[in-house]
Amino acid sequence: MREIQTEKITETVRELCIRANYFLPEDVFRALQKAEASEEKAVAKDILGDLIQNADIAKEKEIPICQDTGMAVFFVRVGQEVHITGGGLSDAINEGVRQGYREGYLRKSVLGDPLERINTNDNTPAVIHYDIVPGDRLEITFAPKGFGSENMSALKMLKPSDGIEGVKRFVLDTVRSAGANPCPPMVIGVGIGGTMEKCCQLAKVALTRNLEEKNPNPFYEALEEELLDEINRTGIGPQGFGGGATALSVKVETFATHIAGLPCAVNINCHATRHMKTII
Numbered sequence: 006m007r008e009i010q011t012e013k014i015t016e017t018v019r020e021l022c023i024r025a026n027y028f029l030p031e032d033v034f035r036a037l038q039k040a041e042a043s044e045e046k047a048v049a050k051d052i053l054g055d056l057i058q059n060a061d062i063a064k065e066k067e068i069p070i071c072q073d074t075g076m077a078v079f080f081v082r083v084g085q086e087v088h089i090t091g092g093g094l095s096d097a098i099n100e101g102v103r104q105g106y107r108e109g110y111l112r113k114s115v116l117g118d119p120l121e122r123i124n125t126n127d128n129t130p131a132v133i134h135y136d137i138v139p140g141d142r143l144e145i146t147f148a149p150k151g152f153g154s155e156n157m158s159a160l161k162m163l164k165p166s167d168g169i170e171g172v173k174r175f176v177l178d179t180v181r182s183a184g185a186n187p188c189p190p191m192v193i194g195v196g197i198g199g200t201m202e203k204c205c206q207l208a209k210v211a212l213t214r215n216l217e218e219k220n221p222n223p224f225y226e227a228l229e230e231e232l233l234d235e236i237n238r239t240g241i242g243p244q245g246f247g248g249g250a251t252a253l254s255v256k257v258e259t260f261a262t263h264i265a266g267l268p269c270a271v272n273i274n275c276h277a278t279r280h281m282k283t284i285i
């Protein structure tokens with residue numbers, strides 16, 4: 006067994022929280038540049054230029070890309086040969102969030118109870134998804150999620166007879182009704198299959214994919230390209246002012262499902278699609 010101290014995990018998470026909120030992933034940055042280069046509408050081109058400049062300033066001055074520094078979402082792959090020492094793994098991650106959000110001057114946006122609505126003032130608790138995998142390493146992906154875009158996301162339990170056309174219709178309807186609210190250009194994560202909760206998780210995982218990596222399955226690669234094309238024909242455009250760049254990318258994740266169902270989830274992200282991964 007390989008031992009990993011909780012102090013090491015807390016320190017790693019602290020760094021992830023700060024860095025992911027300051028530094029836009031390179032693939033997202035390049036996607037914004039590409040969108041700006043091909044945008045034909047003047048206002049849209051200007052907005053994309055502003056978003057690129059915003060990301061540049063955040064990087065140079067080491068300040069948050071957006072004022073909404075998100076609810077802290079983690080995907081943690083725990084090697085089954087790893088032994089965590091010094092306390093609980095979830096406690097260590099939450100302590101890293103606490104320290105990172107305080108020391109990085111990141112906005113604390115989390116309420117302890119959804120109806121009492123009292124801020125916990127340290128951005129905890131985090132939402133943590135665990136996966137037990139072979140090996141002796143701990144892989145932590147941090148993806149802070151702003152709620153301008155999270156609020157526009159949706160799940161639909163489609164019928165099997167709805168088929169691929171039903172999936173396309175639902176994705177496009179969700180994007181159209183989101184309009185300018187998720188701060189476009191968006192990144193669209195689509196989950197297809199599984200159960201209700203698995204489907205939503207697939208859509209969120211899709212948002213952590215590298216925008217420049219094609220889907221390994223040619224069928225879903227074609228679906229991603231078709232959906233992106235259709236979404237960019239809606240005319241919503243950057244920040245909703247019209248134009249061609251409504252979305253930067255569409256990513257689809259799938260899982261086995263039941264004979265009686267076809268769940269589909271759409272998780273929308275914004276131009277500040279932030280995520281960062283580290284391996285201990």
Ligand code: SF4
Pocket residue numbers: 071072073074150151152153154186187188275276277
């Ligand atoms: S949707 Fe994204 S860009 Fe818009 S306020 Fe939220 S985090 Fe910021």
